[in-house]
Structures are given as C-alpha cells and as structure tokens.
Amino acid sequence: MKNILFPCKHLCLLLLTLTPFLIQAQKSDSTRTDLGNISGNFQTDFQYYRYDSLIGTPRVPEKTRMNGFLNLNYTRGKFRMGTRYESYLNPILGFDPRFVGNGIMYRYAGYTQGDLDITVGHFYEQFGTGLTLRSYEERNLGFDNALDGVRLKYNPLPGVYFKGIVAKMRSFFTYGAGLIRGGDGEVLINEVIPAWKEGKVRWSLGGSFVSRYQADEDPIYKLPLNVATGAGRTMFAVGGFSLLGEYAYKINDPSATNNLIYRPGDAAFLNLSYSQKGLGISLSAKRIVNMDFRADRTAFGNNLNINFLPALTKQHTYRLITLYPYATQPNGEVGIQGDLSYTFPKKSALGGKYGTTLTFNYGLIHSLDSTLRTDELGYDTKFASIGEKLYFEDFNVELSKKWSPKIKTILTYIHLDYNKDVIEGRTGFGLIRTQTAIVDFSYKISAKKNIRAEFQHMGVKGDMGSWAMGLLEYTIAPKWFVAVWDEYNYGNPDDIKKLHYYGGSVGLIKNGNRITAGYGRQRAGIFCVGGVCRFVPASNGFSLSVTSTF
Amino acid sequence: MKITRFYAVILILSGIFFSLNSCDVIEAPYTESLVAPTDTGDTSVAVRKVLLEDFTGFYCGTCPPASEIAAALDSTYADRLIVVGIHANFFADVSLHSAPYNSPDLRTPAGEEYYNFFGISSNPSGMVNRKKVSGDLILSKNAWASAVANELALQPELKIKLQPQYSANDRKLNLSATITYVKPGSIYDKLVVLITETPVTAAQKDYRLPSPSNILDYKHKHVLRANINGTWGDILNTTVPATGTAVTKTFEYILPAQVNPDNVHIVAFVHRQTPDSQSDINREVIQAEEVSLK
Numbered sequence: 048m049k050n051i052l053f054p055c056k057h058l059c060l061l062l063l064t065l066t067p068f069l070i071q072a073q074k075s076d077s078t079r080t081d082l083g084n085i086s087g088n089f090q091t092d093f094q095y096y097r098y099d100s101l102i103g104t105p106r107v108p109e110k111t112r113m114n115g116f117l118n119l120n121y122t123r124g125k126f127r128m129g130t131r132y133e134s135y136l137n138p139i140l141g142f143d144p145r146f147v148g149n150g151i152m153y154r155y156a157g158y159t160q161g162d163l164d165i166t167v168g169h170f171y172e173q174f175g176t177g178l179t180l181r182s183y184e185e186r187n188l189g190f191d192n193a194l195d196g197v198r199l200k201y202n203p204l205p206g207v208y209f210k211g212i213v214a215k216m217r218s219f220f221t222y223g224a225g226l227i228r229g230g231d232g233e234v235l236i237n238e239v240i241p242a243w244k245e246g247k248v249r250w251s252l253g254g255s256f257v258s259r260y261q262a263d264e265d266p267i268y269k270l271p272l273n274v275a276t277g278a279g280r281t282m283f284a285v286g287g288f289s290l291l292g293e294y295a296y297k298i299n300d301p302s303a304t305n306n307l308i309y310r311p312g313d314a315a316f317l318n319l320s321y322s323q324k325g326l327g328i329s330l331s332a333k334r335i336v337n338m339d340f341r342a343d344r345t346a347f348g349n350n351l352n353i354n355f356l357p358a359l360t361k362q363h364t365y366r367l368i369t370l371y372p373y374a375t376q377p378n379g380e381v382g383i384q385g386d387l388s389y390t391f392p393k394k395s396a397l398g399g400k401y402g403t404t405l406t407f408n409y410g411l412i413h414s415l416d417s418t419l420r421t422d423e424l425g426y427d428t429k430f431a432s433i434g435e436k437l438y439f440e441d442f443n444v445e446l447s448k449k450w451s452p453k454i455k456t457i458l459t460y461i462h463l464d465y466n467k468d469v470i471e472g473r474t475g476f477g478l479i480r481t482q483t484a485i486v487d488f489s490y491k492i493s494a495k496k497n498i499r500a501e502f503q504h505m506g507v508k509g510d511m512g513s514w515a516m517g518l519l520e521y522t523i524a525p526k527w528f529v530a531v532w533d534e535y536n537y538g539n540p541d542d543i544k545k546l547h548y549y550g551g552s553v554g555l556i557k558n559g560n561r562i563t564a565g566y567g568r569q570r571a572g573i574f575c576v577g578g579v580c581r582f583v584p585a586s587n588g589f590s591l592s593v594t595s596t597f
Numbered sequence: 598m599k600i601t602r603f604y605a606v607i608l609i610l611s612g613i614f615f616s617l618n619s620c621d622v623i624e625a626p627y628t629e630s631l632v633a634p635t636d637t638g639d640t641s642v643a644v645r646k647v648l649l650e651d652f653t654g655f656y657c658g659t660c661p662p663a664s665e666i667a668a669a670l671d672s673t674y675a676d677r678l679i680v681v682g683i684h685a686n687f688f689a690d691v692s693l694h695s696a697p698y699n700s701p702d703l704r705t706p707a708g709e710e711y712y713n714f715f716g717i718s719s720n721p722s723g724m725v726n727r728k729k730v731s732g733d734l735i736l737s738k739n740a741w742a743s744a745v746a747n748e749l750a751l752q753p754e755l756k757i758k759l760q761p762q763y764s765a766n767d768r769k770l771n772l773s774a775t776i777t778y779v780k781p782g783s784i785y786d787k788l789v790v791l792i793t794e795t796p797v798t799a800a801q802k803d804y805r806l807p808s809p810s811n812i813l814d815y816k817h818k819h820v821l822r823a824n825i826n827g828t829w830g831d832i833l834n835t836t837v838p839a840t841g842t843a844v845t846k847t848f849e850y851i852l853p854a855q856v857n858p859d860n861v862h863i864v865a866f867v868h869r870q871t872p873d874s875q876s877d878i879n880r881e882v883i884q885a886e887e888v889s890l891k
Binding site: 098103144145147218219221222224225258264265266267268269270271272273274275297299301302303307309344345346347422423472475497507584 | 620621623625626627628629659685693716717718719731732735736737738739740743746753764804805808809831886
C-alpha cells in the first residue's frame with residue numbers, strides 16, 4: 048500500500064541508495080575502477096480522444112490519457128538493482144481502469160555469490176513451461192503479475208538447478224490477497240553423468256510445486272486455505288528431434304473463474320519438433336481441465352494469474368484477422384497444432400534465384416468430453432476423448448518469396464473458424480467462419496528507401512460481416528517511416544455500420560529514441576475472460592508514442 | 598562460502614517440504630450453514646447495516662447470476678443488507694441495443710457517475726460499502742458474501758432513521774432523515790438519499806439460456822431510479838459531531854412518472870469522504886438504511 052501512497056519516498060530511497068555508486072562513478076575517471084553499468088528504457092503513450100458518434104466512441108471528459116514508465120537498472124559485478132516508475136494519468140482506453148495513478152510497483156536488488164543467486168523485491172519467474180507458475184509483464188497489453196518477495200536460485204552441481212520463492216503478486220498498484228510459495232528443480236542429465244557429456248542424446252528432468260495461501264472469509268463455502276499445484280516435465284533431444292512434455296495437477300480450488308467448483312484440475316502439454324537446414328516441423332498437443340490458478344480466488348479478468356496456459360494457436364499479426372484471436376479456456380479444452388516450414392533451396396525450380404519459404408500451420412481446439420454433475424465437483428471428463436464442440440480451427444499457409452534484390456512478396460491464406468460464444472463467454476453469435484487472403488508486397492526503391500503495400504480481404508460469415516483493408520508504408524532507413532491504412536467493414540449486416548476505420552502514422556528513430564505520431568479510428572470490441580466482460584470502446588483521435596533506451 | 602551453501606540447501610529443502618504440506622483438500626459437504634451475524638453494540642440504539650451496489654445492465658448476459666447472489670444474501674441478512682442495482686454504461690445503453698429489447702432506459706445520471714468515478718470496467722461487478730477488500734474496491738460476485746459478512750461484523754457508528762410521508766395525489770414525498778451518532782463522527786460525513794424500485798419488468802440477456810438468450814419480462818430488483826439529493830449527497834456536519842449528536846435533514850421530492858409508488862423503497866446511506874491525496878475515490882459507506890415509500 049505504501050507504494051501507492053508514497054511513490055516519491057521510494058524514488059528518493061532509490062536515489063539515496065544509488066548515490067554511493069554514482070559518486071564512485073565520478074571518481075572512476077581518474078582511477079578507472081569498475082563503476083558498474085546503468086541501463087534502462089522509457090516509454091510513453093499519449094492519446095487525444097475525439098468524440099465520434101458514427102463509430103460510437105465514449106466521451107472522454109479529460110480528452111487526453113497517458114500511460115508511461117521508466118525502467119532503471121544498475122549492475123556492478125555480481126550485484127544488481129533496479130526499479131520501474133509507472134504512470135497512468137489516466138489509463139488509456141482499453142487498459143484496466145484499476146491502473147489509475149502513479150507509483151513504483153517494481154524495485155529489486157540481488158546478487159550472485161558462488162552457486163547462490165539471491166533476489167529480494169520484485170522479480171519475474173517461470174517454472175517449466177509455466178503450467179504452475181509464470182510471472183511476466185506485457186506492458187502494451189496492460190498485463191503485469193510481478194512477484195514481490197524473496198527468490199533463491201541455487202546451482203550446487205553442474206547441471207543441477209534449484210529455485211525457491213515466497214512472494215505476493217502484484218495487482219495494479221496493490222497486491223493480491225494470496226501468499227505464493229513455490230520451488231522448482233531441474234537436472235540436465237548430460238552434465239550430471241560424465242559418460243553422457245559428449246553423447247548425441249540430450250535429456251533433462253524437472254519438477255515444480257506452487258502453493259497459495261489465502262484466508263477463508265466466505266460465510267457460505269468451506270474454502271481450502273492452501274491450494275497447491277505440482278508439475279513434472281522432461282525434455283529429450285536427439286539429432287534434429289526434440290520432445291518436450293509437462294504434466295501439472297492442481298488440488299481443489301473453488302474460485303470466481305471456475306464458478307466455485309471443487310474438482311481438481313490438471314494440464315498436459317506435449318511438443319515434438321524436428322529441424323534441419325531449410326526444414327522445421329513442430330507438432331503440439333495440450334489438454335487443460337480446470338487449471339485457472341490465481342493469487343486471489345476472487346480475482347477475475349486478466350489479473351493475478353499465477354500460471355500460464357499456452358494458447359497453442361498461431362498468433363497472427365496481419366490486422367484484420369486479429370479480430371478473432373484465440374484465448375485459452377482454462378476451465379477446459381483439448382487442442383493440437385502442427386507447423387511446417389520449408390525453404391526451397393536457391394537455384395532450384397521453386398526456390399528461384401533467392402529462395403522461397405513455404406509455411407503451413409494448423410490448429411484445432413475442442414471442448415472436453417465431459418458430463419455435468421449435480422454436486423460441487425462440477426463435472427466429470429474422459430481423458431482419452433475429445434468433446435464435440437469446436438472452439439477454434441485455423442488453417443493457414445504463407446508463401447514468402449524474393450523475386451529480385453528489390454522485390455519481395457508474402458502471400459497468405461487463412462481459413463479460421465472462431466466460436467465467439469465460447470471464447471468471449473457469450474451466446475447468440477455461434478461459430479464465425481472466416482477466409483482471409485493477404486498480399487504483402489515490398490519494393491526497395493533505393494538502398495535506403497523502401498515501400499511496402501498490404502492488401503487484405505477477410506470474408507466473414509456471421510458477426511460483423513466482411514472486411515477489406517489496404518495499407519501503404521514508406522520507410523527511409525534508418526530514421527523515418529510513414530504509413531496510412533483503411534479498414535472497411537463493407538459487409539456489416541447493418542447498413543449504418545458499414546464504416547471506414549482509417550488511420551495514419553509517422554515515426555522517427557534516432558539515437559535510441561523512437562517517436563511515433565498517429566491519427567485514426569479504432570473499432571469497438573468486447574473482451575470477455577471467464578464469463579466477465581469488459582467493453583473496450585471505439586476511439587477516434589491522435590496518438591503520440593515515445594520510446595527510448597539507454 | 599560453505600556455510601552459505603549449507604543454508605541455501607536447508608532453505609530450499611525446507612521450502613519444498615513446507616510446500617508439499619501446503620494443500621488442503623476439502624471433502625463434502627462443501628458449504629457451511631450460514632450464521633446470522635452477531636449483533637455488535639447495543640442493538641436498541643443502532644444496528645450495523647451494509648450497502649451492496651450491483652453494477653448491471655439488461656444487455657449483460659453474465660449479470661443474472663450476480664443478481665441471484667445479491668438476492669440470496671438479501672434474504673439471508675434481511676433488513677441488514679441493502680442492495681442497489683445500478684444499471685449503467687454500455688450494457689445498459691438502450692440506444693446501442695434496440696429490438697427485441699425495447700427496454701426502458703434504467704440508467705440514471707448518478708449511476709453513470711458512480712460507474713465512471715469508481716472505475717467499473719466489467720459487468721457484473723459490485724462494491725460492498727465502497728470499501729476495498731485486499732486492495733480491490735470493485736468486487737466480483739463471488740467476493741460479495743465474505744465482504745458483506747465482514748462489514749456486518751463491525752460496530753455501528755451511527756443510526757439513520759427515515760420517516761417518509763407520501764401523498765398519492767401529487768406524487769409528493771416528504772422525507773425526514775435523522776442521523777444519530779453512537780460514536781464520534783466526522784466533518785467528512787455526507788448523506789445520500791435515493792429511491793429504488795422492485796420489481797421493474799424489462800428485458801434481460803441471460804447467457805445460461807440458449808441463443809438468443811433473451812428474457813423479455815425479467816424482474817429486475819432494487820433498481821436505482823433516482824438520487825433525491827444528488828450523486829454525492831449533503832454534508833452533515835460543520836464541526837466534528839460528538840457521540841449522541843443528532844442531525845435531521847428534510848427533503849421534498851416529486852416521484853418520477855415512470856416509477857410505480859407501490860414498488861418504491863427509499864435508501865439512505867452515510868459515506869465518509871476522507872481527504873486522501875493519492876486516492877480521491879475514498880467514499881466509504883459507514884451506515885445505510887432502507888424503508889418502503891408507503
């Protein structure tokens with residue numbers, strides 16, 4: 048709490064703590080001793096909002112909103128410390144309003160002494176693939192579940208690693224109610240068994256355990272005070288093949304997101320990949336049952352997640368198709384994904400003079416095969432069976448070819464089915480079927496000047512109907528870039544909503560600073576997580592973004 | 598060096614050991630029988646009552662289960678819990694969602710202001726006495742029961758007595774509200790008086806139903822219809838009131854035409870707007886009261 052109330056106090060404390068180092072830093076010119084290293088980065092996003100009745104923007108009374116932060120890190124030898132100051136005045140639309148304010152919710156100090164590494168304060172951590180614990184930040188999405196406490200990492204023998212943590216989890220400018228305790232161990236067999244050291248087979252084993260304590264203040268339900276989750280994992284590789292598997296189990300954890308059911312949860316993740324020059328193949332499968340695990344059982348939305356359940360679908364970057372991203376259903380799902388990437392050799396029939404790369408991707412997510420129960424255990428599910436309900440299916444192919452030193456094209460086709468009811472927790476929309484074709488063309492005018500054009504069409508059955516989009520981008524390397532675009536929802540079943548969402552931006556990159564100014568219209572959307580919906584309104588206005596690294 | 602290593606091993610091993618013991622498996626039955634709160638203080642003088650504000654909207658298909666939790670708590674705690682259903686923002690905006698809803702506009706200027714001021718971002722969500730629980734002011738429906746129980750266990754600080762007189766001919770309400778302090782009060786205390794209506798029959802989305810998930814004659818409960826003395830109410834004291842101080846406020850109010858007087862309740866609550874430089878959303882409710890209009 049003090050962090051919100053006295054952000055200045057923390058800054059002053061930090062400066063005071065750094066002072067001896069800074070003083071020594073000044074002395075250093077003459078003595079040339081190791082002064083350590085100060086590094087960091089800064090970002091601010093400023094938005095000016097205009098009222099636009101046509102796309103239904105809200106009136107923003109303060110007209111402008113801003114998010115900003117500064118990271119400051121100091122390292123010297125085996126010692127490190129750092130902090131981040133954050134400012135949301137007020138949080139830009141689409142960010143959780145609970146971020147409002149200024150403060151320091153990230154400060155740490157640590158050092159490595161022999162085999163032991165110590166961190167106190169805030170830290171980010173991941174155990175295995177994250178099925179039991181993943182603490183990370185995604186500033187541009189407004190996600191940060193930093194842990195604040197003590198972490199020890201211990202490396203007693205080559206190839207043997209232990210980690211232990213006790214911490215509270217960040218929730219905006221405060222902390223989640225739960226206390227998190229956890230440990231992780233990993234053994235790299237090749238380093239432990241001398242005979243395997245030079246072998247072609249690489250093998251590792253690992254396990255992790257995380258427990259949350261939270262008091263039971265509910266007058267109706269008997270709630271578990273300590274909820275634990277454990278996982279085992281292995282990685283096996285030989286030649287170009289690699290196999291990674293992890294299985295996690297969680298005891299009863301009635302929570303806001305699973306509707307207070309007492310059934311235990313489990314998750315399995317398996318990945319098999321093969322790679323050699325010019326060829327990459329990856330096959331993955333996952334099964335998730337009631338694995339939402341948070342630092343507060345009453346938390347909802349994108350807040351206080353202790354673990355991370357991979358979406359296992361391709362994250363598209365072309366604008367139109369980002370309308371339909373998949374969000375993992377932590378209460379239950381079964382999914383597979385396959386990826387194949389092949390580069391035709393240069394000077395072959397298909398490779399041409401400069402080579403051609405072809406990428407296939409297929410992802411399929413279904414419901415669990417489960418039957419409802421009448422008691423608080425919620426439902427029963429069969430392990431070896433897949434439910435009938437389709438959540439998400441994506442088949443896409445991408446052909447990337449360089450025709451000459453100046454011309455390059457990327458052709459993309461995406462067939463994507465999106466169960467809006469399930470993914471957004473609603474009904475009445477059903478399965479949205481989409482087919483998208485994209486042509487991405489770039490032409491190098493000169494050594495420094497490049498022009499790129501994108502043409503996208505997304506045919507949609509259901510929802511808001513079809514879209515078309517064009518984008519033009521001009522770059523003068525290495526400093527300037529300018530882009531204009533228009534998204535046109537020409538297929539909207541409602542005639543007055545057949546609208547253009549246009550925009551433009553210009554940017555400058557110089558001396559580690561990047562300044563981008565933009566203007567445009569952004570469409571509205573409803574984001575639903577675990578049955579709780581958040582409306583992110585449409586916006587129209589001017590934006591300014593500055594990022595800087597030192 | 599060796600000592601550090603020794604301690605590290607001990608720490609990690611003990612961490613693992615404690616973690617392994619850190620799980621509580623609960624067996625059926627999973628529920629506890631609800632116990633009425635122990636009365637605090639002299640109940641003949643004052644009884645602690647709690648305000649639950651439920652932010653909802655007819656287009657919010659995940660909201661009916663939350664209203665059901667509010668109703669269950671309301672029936673458990675009877676007159677000690679006062680529920681106000683606030684229809685506000687996107688999910689209550691009739692201009693955005695027309696047929697087949699044709700719902701009356703249940704939004705109110707005060708409800709909109711509460712929604713924006715307290716930073717509500719998703720529905721359903723609520724506040725219990727506008728007080729933070731583990732740092733969160735906005736509570737999900739599953740957090741309401743424990744927050745209400747905790748608030749009910751606190752000592753009352755004052756008593757609100759409401760005496761309405763309603764004239765059906767001109768739909769005029771004369772209301773007298775008397776606040777009697779049973780503990781020393783504060784100059785930051787404000788009294789808010791509003792009216793709610795139960796039921797209001799209108800459309801509601803409920804995603805538990807098959808598509809298109811509409812209930813056209815849903816009975817909305819405790820619907821905030823209007824604030825009688827503005828969004829933030831009237832200042833009660835100019836000096837710190839001592840124990841025993843009584844303050845009476847009177848109000849004259851014409852009932853809006855769209856409200857059925859037979860279904861109206863008058864809700865009054867005192868909130869304390871303590872100055873707080875970093876958090877200007879501090880509006881903790883310290884006592885509430887509810888009476889029927891007639």
